[in-house]
Amino acid sequence: xxxxxxxxxxxxxxxxxxxxxxxxxxxxxxxxxxxxxxxxxxxxxxxxxxxxxxxxxxxxxxxxxxxxxxxxxxxxxxxxxxxxxxxxxxxxxxxxxxxxxxxxxxxxxxxxxxxxxxxxxxxxxxxxxxxxxxxxxxxxxxxxxxxxxxxxxxxxxxxxxxxxxxxxxxxxxxxxxxxxxxxxxxxxxxxxxxxxxxxxxxxxxxxxxxxxxxxxxxxxxxxxxxxxxxxxxxxxxxxxxxxxxxxxxxxxxxxxxxxxxxxxxxxxxxxxxxxxxxxxxxxxxxxxxxxxxxxxxxxxxxxxxxxxxxxxxxxxxxxxxxxxxxxxxxxxxxxxxxxxxxxxxxxxxxxxxxxxxxxxxxxxxxxxxxxxxxxxxxxxxxxxxxxxxxxxxxxxxxxxxxxxxxxxxxxxxxxxxxxxxxxxxxxxx
Ligand code: UD1
Ligand code: MG
Numbered sequence: 286x287x288x289x290x291x292x293x294x295x296x297x298x299x300x301x302x303x304x305x306x307x308x309x310x311x312x313x314x315x316x317x318x319x320x321x322x323x324x325x326x327x328x329x330x331x332x333x334x335x336x337x338x339x340x341x342x343x344x345x346x347x348x349x350x351x352x353x354x355x356x357x358x359x360x361x362x363x364x365x366x367x368x369x370x371x372x373x374x375x376x377x378x379x380x381x382x383x384x385x386x387x388x389x390x391x392x393x394x395x396x397x398x399x400x401x402x403x404x405x406x407x408x409x410x411x412x413x414x415x416x417x418x419x420x421x422x423x424x425x426x427x428x429x430x431x432x433x434x435x436x437x438x439x440x441x442x443x444x445x446x447x448x449x450x451x452x453x454x455x456x457x458x459x460x461x462x463x464x465x466x467x468x469x470x471x472x473x474x475x476x477x478x479x480x481x482x483x484x485x486x487x488x489x490x491x492x493x494x495x496x497x498x499x500x501x502x503x504x505x506x507x508x509x510x511x512x513x514x515x516x517x518x519x520x521x522x523x524x525x526x527x528x529x530x531x532x533x534x535x536x537x538x539x540x541x542x543x544x545x546x547x548x549x550x551x552x553x554x555x556x557x558x559x560x561x562x563x564x565x566x567x568x569x570x571x572x573x574x575x576x577x578x579x580x581x582x583x584x585x586x587x588x589x590x591x592x593x594x595x596x597x598x599x600x601x602x603x604x605x606x607x608x609x610x611x612x613x614x615x616x617x618x619x620x621x622x623x624x625x626x627x628x629x630x631x632x633x634x635x636x637x638x639x640x641x642x643x644x645x646x647x648x649x650x651x652x653x654x655x656x657x658x659x660x661x662x663x664x665x666x667x668x669x670x671x672x673x674x675x676x677x678x679x680x681x682x683x684x685x686x687x688x689x690x691x692x693x694x695x696x697x698x699x700x701x702x703x704x705x706x707x708x709x710x711x712x713x714x
Contacts, residue, residue, distance in 0.1 A: 288400055289376030289457065290325040293367060294318055294386030295337035295359040300506045306339040308386040309346055310511055313518045314542035314560065317505060318343065319350060320389035320518075326351075327393040328400065331377040334386070335370045337361040366475025368467040371460070382454045383478070390501045390514055391452075399454045404493035406459070406485055408432075409450035411499045419448035420479050422494065429492040432479040436472035447494075449479060450502040459485060518543070554588070561594065579609075627669065628653040637663035637681065644669045656691075 298307025308318035315323075318334070325332050333355040336343050344356050359370045371383070382400055384391065399407050408429060410422050421442050423431045432449050433442050463481040471477060485492050505514050522543055523536045531547050533539055535555035545559045549567035553559070557570045561578030570576060574587030578594040584601040586592060592603070593610035603609060604620035612625050616632035619625060623636050626644040629652070630636070640661050642653040651669035655661070659673050662681030667673075672688045673695075679685060680696035689695045708714075 287378035288329050288380045289331040289378045290329045290382045292321050292334045292384045292386050293370050295335050295370050297338045306343050312389050312515050317389040318386045321386050324391050333357050335359050364476050367478035368476035371464050379457050381457045385451050387504045395501050399495050405456045405490035406492045407454040407495050409452040409497045410447050410494040411450045416446050416448045421445035422447045422449050429494050431483050630655040631657045633658040636661050639664035642667045
């Protein structure tokens with residue numbers, strides 16, 4: 286089916302109380318607008334996003350992620366409102382689906398239901414116990430007759446519990462004809478997209494109500510709504526992952542970015558956070574560990590381990606209070622209390638407790654390269670840039686400032702001095 290999609294994202298979102306544009310607030314790692322675009326892309330290759338408030342910022346964010354989205358600038362001074370947003374928008378195909386940028390929970394299946402059938406307009410409706418704030422939908426003989434905005438409702442209309450969920454699929458030819466005819470003679474002095482319904486009905490066109498899941502169509506308007514949507518999205522992500530074979534010990538305490546992927550048999554213990562487009566393959570992530578934008582392959586991390594962006598662990602054991610950043614560890618053991626940043630560590634090497642790569646001199650970052658079978662003794666500082674070849678021992682407490690070649694021992698320890706009976710002399714006991 287050929288269908289065009291328009292996503293309305295020009296509104297100010299003042300209830301969000303934020304300097305970040307509403308649609309750029311994130312849910313499970315992606316902006317709300319990106320979630321809407323992802324759902325749209327499953328149906329269409331002609332997607333237009335309508336912008337106005339902080340348009341440049343929103344456009345740049347979307348262009349950094351997608352290459353095939355059209356943008357339309359609403360003239361919101363002259364033509365405010367959802368109908369104003371559609372003025373001047375051109376779409377390619379015979380049906381146009383109009384979405385809102387602040388509905389991140391919408392799924393492909395619901396969108397498909399809205400594009401189905403041969404009505405001139407399909408519109409999304411929900412039955413609510415408390416319809417406050419929504420446009421009320423007047424339905425007769427199972428066809429929509431009119432939408433009346435809350436602020437324009439009379440007493441009887443206010444009682445209507447069937448409301449407009451805000452998404453429509455419209456015959457493009459009709460849409461192009463109706464939009465220029467919209468007027469702003471209403472309580473809010475805005476151009477209402479919803480008025481096209483009455484225009485269609487007056488011309489004898491069919492306007493079909495499609496009953497949709499309230500959960501998916503709830504617009505996010507406040508930070509409370511954002512948190513509510515986040516919980517729903519997390520439940521969906523985790524359910525899907527568990528169905529595909531990931532073990533989660535206590536899923537309510539686990540947070541997983543929607544971009545993360547899992548292969549093989551993975552175990553996530555309680556309190557685990559997986560961020561960014563992390564990739565886990567046969568990984569066991571123990572209690573309260575954080576994985577950010579990294580690959581964890583045939584490895585275990587934690588409890589209380591932190592793997593920061595652009596790390597790759599392979600066949601590796603990382604224990605408690607170990608922080609790894611932008612490092613590749615292959616066949617490594619780092620059991621306790623270490624910082625490994627900007628490093629490459631090879632097969633069979635052991636990193637003792639308290640080892641630190643000193644990767645930053647206050648101006649620049651430098652690399653630490655550690656070869657195979659290297660034993661780095663506890664509490665050593667590896668001052669980068671530094672290279673340690675294969676089969677090397679670094680004695681405990683060493684401050685390493687020079688490269689070490691194959692087979693050697695490096696030791697910078699101050700020799701031990703024993704002063705007999707010093708205690709008794711000092712305290713006079
Ligand atoms: C709209 C509907 C209402 C429906 C409700 C469902 C109209 C007139 N009313 O009301 O019947 O029950 O959605 O949530 O359409 N936008 C623009 N430009 C604008 C104004 C809004 O792009 O000038 C965008 C917003 O960014 C948002 C969407 O349109 O994504 C909806 O706007 P909003 O102000 O939330 O409409 P409501 O008043 O809630
Ligand atoms: Mg709204």
